[in-house]
Structure formats: C-alpha cells, structure tokens
Amino acid sequence: MEDYAIILDYLPLGYVREGSNSYKRKPVAQAIGTEEFTLLELTPKENVNLDIHEKVYIGAGKREKIARVNRRLPFNKMTSTAKIEVNYVIEEIIKEKEDKFVQFFNEAGPISTRLHQIELLPGIGKKHMWDILQARKEAPFQDFVDVKKRVPMLSDPVKLVAKRIHLELEAAEDRKGKKKYILFTRPPKRKF
Numbered sequence: 001m002e003d004y005a006i007i008l009d010y011l012p013l014g015y016v017r018e019g020s021n022s023y024k025r026k027p028v029a030q031a032i033g034t035e036e037f038t039l040l041e042l043t044p045k046e047n048v049n050l051d052i053h054e055k056v057y058i059g060a061g062k063r064e065k066i067a068r069v070n071r072r073l074p075f076n077k078m079t080s081t082a083k084i085e086v087n088y089v090i091e092e093i094i095k096e097k098e099d100k101f102v103q104f105f106n107e108a109g110p111i112s113t114r115l116h117q118i119e120l121l122p123g124i125g126k127k128h129m130w131d132i133l134q135a136r137k138e139a140p141f142q143d144f145v146d147v148k149k150r151v152p153m154l155s156d157p158v159k160l161v162a163k164r165i166h167l168e169l170e171a172a173e174d175r176k177g178k179k180k181y182i183l184f185t186r187p188p189k190r191k192f
Helices: 080-096 098-107 126-138 144-150 157-170
Strands: 004-011 028-033 039-044 055-057 066-072
Touching (some): 080 098, 098 144, 098 157, 126 144, 144 157
Antiparallel strands (some): 004 028, 004 055, 028 039, 039 066
C-alpha cells in the first residue's frame, strides 16, 4: 500500500465531460505512489490547492490535503499533463530511493533458464547482463555512480530503471513477451 503520492496533475474544476454541468464537477488530482508506483486518482479536501510535484500523505489516519483516494488509474486514463510529468517524477523517486534500486542490480536473479531479471531493463541484452553479473561478483555495487563506473558500456542506470517502470505502467492491458513480468510496480488487478 502507498502512504505517500506525488501529484502529477491537479484539476481544480474536475474532469471536463461533454454534457455534464460545471457546477457538479469536483476537484481531482492524478498522482503516483512513491513505493509501488501506483497511479492514483485523488480527491483533495475542500479549499485545498495542490501543486504539481507536491508530495502528499494518502495513508491511513489523518490526511492534511487529501480527502479520499478514489481509484487506481490506468495509464491510458491519465491526462496529458500527468503523462508528461510521470517520467520526471519516476526519476526523482528512483534517485530518492537509490539504495532500493542499487540492491536490484546486486540481487537480481534469473527468471528462467533463458531470461534474467536484468535483461528486462530496456537496452540490456546478454552482453550487458553478463558485464553487470561479473562486476557485482567482484563486489556489490554501492550506488548508481559505482554501477556506471564499473560497467562503462551501460547507459545511465536511473534512466534504465525509469524506462522499465514506465513500460510496466503503460502495459497494463498488453502483457506479452517481456512486458508480462513486473519488477517495480504494483501488479494490475486480474480480470476473470
């Protein structure tokens, strides 16, 4: 469960829907959780203004700015602004929780005899995977700078993880191939 979320978009007049009256619309915010990258729709408390990139408490107990967590939000239902902001916010969360993601590089294991968790990162093939495994065998990675220094052919590790998280969020409906595996986000609800 998420305790904190970062605001991606705030609509003080609510969603604009054809045929609905403006006086019935309520303010709404779209946000992303900081633990499992859950996309959420939030209702702010009355007379509260939210800013984009603002961190708000959404956990159990007394909330200062959020009245209610309405629902989990599919990626395709996000506003254009939220879709743009999500990439920046994901990178900020990754940098803030660097230890958790460096631990992934240190502990990622095989999924099957032909596929490794590290290969699920965009742009990582067998050669880069073996370079990472060899480097971590010598000594565990300390931080992202250490990963980049010891595996020089690897592009920015923060961007690699951010791209994977974005793919997981986007692929809610189409889970085929490497998209069916979930490394960092909360899995979507299964439809039976």
